[in-house]
Amino acid sequence: MKRRRILALLGGFLAALLLAIGFKIVMPAAVDAQSARLLIAAAASLQNAIEEIDPLFESANPGIIVSYNFAASGPLQQQIEQGAPVDLFISAAVRQMNALQEGNLIVSNTRRNLLTNSLVLVAPRNSTLGLTGFRQLANSDVERISMGEPRSVPAGQYAEELFRNLGIWDQLQPKLVFGNSVRNVLGTVESGNADAGVVYATDARISAQVTQVATAPSDLHTPIVYPMAVVAASRNQQAARTYARFLRSRQAQAVFRRYGFGIAS
Template identity: 40%
Template sequence: MYRSTGIFTALVILIGALCSPAAAQDKTITVFAAASMKNALDDIDAAYTAKTGVKIVVSYGPSSGLARQIEQGAPADVFISADTDWMDYAIGRKTINEPTRANLLGNSIVLIAPKDSKVDNVNIGPGFDIAKLAGDGKIATGDVKSVPAGKYAKTALEKLGSWQAAEPKFAMAVDVRAALTLVARGEAALGIVYSTDAKVEPGVKVVGTFPADSHPAIVYPVAATTTAKPEASNYLAFLRSTAAKTILEKYGFKFLVSPST
């Protein structure tokens, strides 16, 4: 009788432990997010963990590389892309739970130079001669064939009639944050990055903003993967919350959805 009672007590203790806040802290959600999201998302994730006890593990990188990693079976619960093309790609590969998709954020692309550069206040419009402005220096952006920031940059320069002359001067980076670093270090005379990137790097200054009609609208979609843990739905809801909106707007993102409480 005593032995049975002891076993029952042990089971009660075990069940209680599983339901405790400490058990919640053992839960993790893995997020694959565009590199340009890093500073804002780090703050959001810290707030989410403080609120729920669920740890967020983030892999930052180019949207192209992240979408391909998910396709190859990387264990991601949530994907945040810096453009709709790579989210569409992932959906086409059946790796995304399409009903969970939402176009969460907007952004803009800007021309940057090192903080001590003599270049300043550039008017970007038709015929903009970025090649001449760069002189003997390089122009940094993400790979124009795959990285969203680079794709937006090339499209804008093509529309403005500037791409052909400028193409030989381009230094293609693995992602937009790598391009930002090249300019901050003075290894590139100019760079084309998101306005939100320029805002968090004290080593650069914004010298011009590309017209919104020179490139497709910059949209960041978010979605759960088809292999996502159940907890991912609560995380996606938090990304749409007023608390997340406040953080994202502080970093310069445009919030595209109606925030939940």
């Protein structure tokens, strides 16, 4: 103990001596938590809204540069599990986020429900089938129906639940064309390669080539919720938290609402 006190006194004396003769003691620079490059993995249905929000965020946080990977939530989950350098994940369903949380791959206390959505039926704008509801998809004149692959695309998961609850899942099997993302489903309907498709209301809203013909009753499928969380392996967790907070700001929420999203409570 006496030796430690002597060393401390000598250290203090040396510092004072150096200052007295004009030397400057330079402390290590603090790490700037507001200067980073982020990679955000986000559900495909968020692309248009987030691309509009991005310049607003970067203007408010000029030290943080953001890149994005938009895809179906299932493949994004798998990429994170395989070590992709993702900083923040925004899923279109709780299933994928739950899997990452169970594997301790997200920072649990950063998980928040961000948005909500609804499931709709769309048809090509020039369709002559006169569709007005989901049950009509079982009619013989409807030959091809596009929906997301249920195992990897949340919109497909919701669609399967809907069709099963309507009692028409088995009848629709021969007609189904599976897409690898909800935007892929939308494109299939836009091109006329499907008579109808099941997408989110926000996707139908951005396309001039399809018509929304029905909205699924919310009690016939799992609630559509978009959770987000910082990825545990992120090297930029403080900047990722800053980005997540911005997505919940009034400025960002106004953009989400304009695209038709609901704000999660």
